[in-house]
Amino acid sequence: MTDATIATTTPVTPTVASTPARSAFGDIWHQFRAHKGGVIGLGVFIFIVLAVFVGPYIHTVAPNAINIRDKNQWPSMAHPFGTDNLGKDMLAQVLAGGRVSLAVGFAAMLLALFLGTIVGLFSGYVRRLDGPLMRLTDLFLALPLLPLLLVVIMLFRDTLRAAFGPETGIFFLVVFVIGITSWMHTARIVRGDVLAIKSQEFVLAAKSSGMREYRILLRHILPNVLSSIMVSATLGIASAIITESALSFLGLGFPSDFPTWGRLLFDGANFLQLTPSRVLWPGLAISATVLSVNYIGDAIRDALDPRALKH
Numbered sequence: 001m002t003d004a005t006i007a008t009t010t011p012v013t014p015t016v017a018s019t020p021a022r023s024a025f026g027d028i029w030h031q032f033r034a035h036k037g038g039v040i041g042l043g044v045f046i047f048i049v050l051a052v053f054v055g056p057y058i059h060t061v062a063p064n065a066i067n068i069r070d071k072n073q074w075p076s077m078a079h080p081f082g083t084d085n086l087g088k089d090m091l092a093q094v095l096a097g098g099r100v101s102l103a104v105g106f107a108a109m110l111l112a113l114f115l116g117t118i119v120g121l122f123s124g125y126v127r128r129l130d131g132p133l134m135r136l137t138d139l140f141l142a143l144p145l146l147p148l149l150l151v152v153i154m155l156f157r158d159t160l161r162a163a164f165g166p167e168t169g170i171f172f173l174v175v176f177v178i179g180i181t182s183w184m185h186t187a188r189i190v191r192g193d194v195l196a197i198k199s200q201e202f203v204l205a206a207k208s209s210g211m212r213e214y215r216i217l218l219r220h221i222l223p224n225v226l227s228s229i230m231v232s233a234t235l236g237i238a239s240a241i242i243t244e245s246a247l248s249f250l251g252l253g254f255p256s257d258f259p260t261w262g263r264l265l266f267d268g269a270n271f272l273q274l275t276p277s278r279v280l281w282p283g284l285a286i287s288a289t290v291l292s293v294n295y296i297g298d299a300i301r302d303a304l305d306p307r308a309l310k311h
Contacts, residue, residue, distance in 0.1 A: 031303035038299020041292035048289055052098030055091075063092040064257055072275050082277045084267065094281050097259040102289075104174055104244045104260070109236035111179025113186060117229055120190025121217055125198055134191070137184045145181055146246070152177050153252050167258050174253060178243050186232040193225040227304035234297035238290040245286055261286050 032038055059080075067087035075082045081090035123133040153173060160169030197203065198221065206216050241261075247253040248262025249269075256267065261282040268278030 028303045032299050035299035035302055037295040041295030041299070044288055044292040045296060048098065048285070048292070049102065052095050052102065055095045059091055059095065061089040061092045063096040063259060064088065072271065074275065075277060081281045082275055084275070084278055085271060090278060090281060093259045093264060094261070094285055097261045097264055097282060098285060100254065100258070100260045101241050101244060101262070104171065104178070105237045105240040107175045108178035108182065108240035109233055111175060112182035112236050112240075113229060113233050115179065116183035116186025116232065117190055119183065119187040121194055121221065123187065124191040124194025125217060125221060137187050140181065141184050143181070148181065149177050149243070149247060150250070150252060153247065166255050170254050174244055174247060178240050182236060182239060186229070186236070189228045189232060190225050193228050194221055197221055197224050230304070231297050231301045234293055234300060238293040241286065241289060
């Protein structure tokens with residue numbers, strides 16, 4: 001009897017190259033990074049936000065501290081942005097004004113976004129409300145914005161000041177006036193998206209299953225229009241900051257001892273030949289913020305484009 005060599009063979013399983021799963025957020029971020037202007041705008045905007053909120057802990061000069069001996073100074077080591085006619089440090093005022101301007105921009109944007117989304121959803125989804133809501137939108141679009149803002153502020157400024165205080169009352173009034181006059185474009189954009197989405201198969205299937213109308217709006221319609229709402233939000237911040245700056249520049253915004261970027265422009269206009277830096281720094285802050293937000297909005301719009309996400 002001969003010995004037989006038994007060759008044992010172990011089955012070899014083919015190795016499959018593991019590729020990391022790409023999430024929706026990862027795809028959006030990849031497309032966002034491809035937009036160089038959006039990346040630069042995001043960096044500039046983050047720098048401005050950090051500067052106005054963290055900067056006062058580094059540059060500890062009080063924005064309303066008066067020092068007549070140092071009035072109308074040009075930029076120096078002690079006062080990097082110079083001083084005004086009362087000796088107030090301009091860097092401290094620009095930082096304090098940035099907090100107010102950004103707060104007004106975000107609050108007014110949220111109000112306008114809420115109103116525009118509600119009007120757009122109901123106008124696009126409920127057919128009998130489409131006509132009245134769109135005529136209301138056309139009415140607000142036809143109103144002259146700046147004269148309307150001036151009239152409303154002149155009528156209710158003293159009442160709100162007496163009720164909530166000079167700063168808080170004006171803040172509520174400016175936010176309300178800007179928000180109530182800035183929702184129309186968001187409403188039109190959301191309405192167009194809702195009209196296109198409500199005829200899709202998944203919405204018809206939800207209706208056939210007996211789902212209530214408000215659940216269809218919240219679970220199926222609203223998530224699919226969030227991309228347009230996000231773009232409107234970024235552009236709404238820039239619009240609100242510009243509008244608040246215009247009102248403050250006309251002397252109808254916050255009081256003189258409560259600095260905003262627009263108020264700093266208004267106060268420095270009379271001293272343009274003596275110390276032009278008083279107008280330069282708040283003007284640069286407004287321009288940099290608005291430009292960065294606009295670039296971020298363009299990048300978000302491109303990143304949320306379904307055609308771009310396929311690549």
